[in-house]
Amino acid sequence: MAGSKDLAVFVREALSAGRSREEIAAVLTEAGWSAHEVSDALDGWADVPFAPPVPRPQPVVTARDFFVYALMFGALLFGAGYLVGLLHALIDHLLEPSGRTADHRIRWAMAVLIVTLPLYLWLATRERRRLAADPALQRSAIRSWMTNVTLLFAAAVLLGDLVAVIYAFLNGDFTLQFALKSLVVAGVAGGIFGYYRAGSARGEVA
Structure with missing residues (x-):
């Protein structure tokens, strides 16, 4: 069963392949992912014109x-x-x-x-x-x-x-x-x- 890690990998590979965020969101929604899950997965990557996709800074716990x-x-x-x-x-x-x-x-x-x-x-x-x-x-x-x-x-x-x-x-x-x-x-x-x-x-x- 696909999980959040699989979703993150898919989004990264799709962005690396040059797919737009709108295309990725549409296909994930069609596959059954919720809008919140799709938004979180896309928000993990900075919206900048660069390849490979640039990860956003994440919260840290120490x-x-x-x-x-x-x-x-x-x-x-x-x-x-x-x-x-x-x-x-x-x-x-x-x-x-x-x-x-x-x-x-x-x-x-x-x-x-x-x-x-x-x-x-x-x-x-x-x-x-x-x-x-x-x-x-x-x-x-x-x-x-x-x-x-x-x-x-x-x-x-x-x-x-x-x-x-x-x-x-x-x-x-x-x-x-x-x-x-x-x-x-x-x-x-x-x-x-x-x-x-x-x-x-x-x-x-x-």
Whole structure:
């Protein structure tokens, strides 16, 4: 049974023989290949007038990238969670002083941020310099996956925050304290989402 490797070989040989991309796509579609499979197979080769066909650069996966990006994005999300917790504790402390409980939450959140914030900034700065020095590193599949997971997480938090606000409003529980906490969540999650969405579109975010 023919597989993706056979398809890639066929496309390469057809391009080497001087067949146009339209001809190749038509015959593959007639043979039963899906439009997505045909598009992927053709996209593997640069559309330039040269023989033999020139392969396009492909995404790369390395153990080093997995370690660095998992640590960096983990520090970001972990730290963001405790930043929200710190701001919530400060809101509670200001609007409803709760003594040692709020103080404990503030101290613990600050301890986490003292570790995660410098770690994230150091890793992000280091990776940004590597990307600037070698643009080929932007093809890291791990980097792309971690960026999109972060965007997904931030979007889910924003949607959950919106649902909570609507529910509190309908339930008559929409207080100043709740509103401030919701704004904190929206601000942190929205900031992360906006930063990585814009950077991902420009290919600049490490």
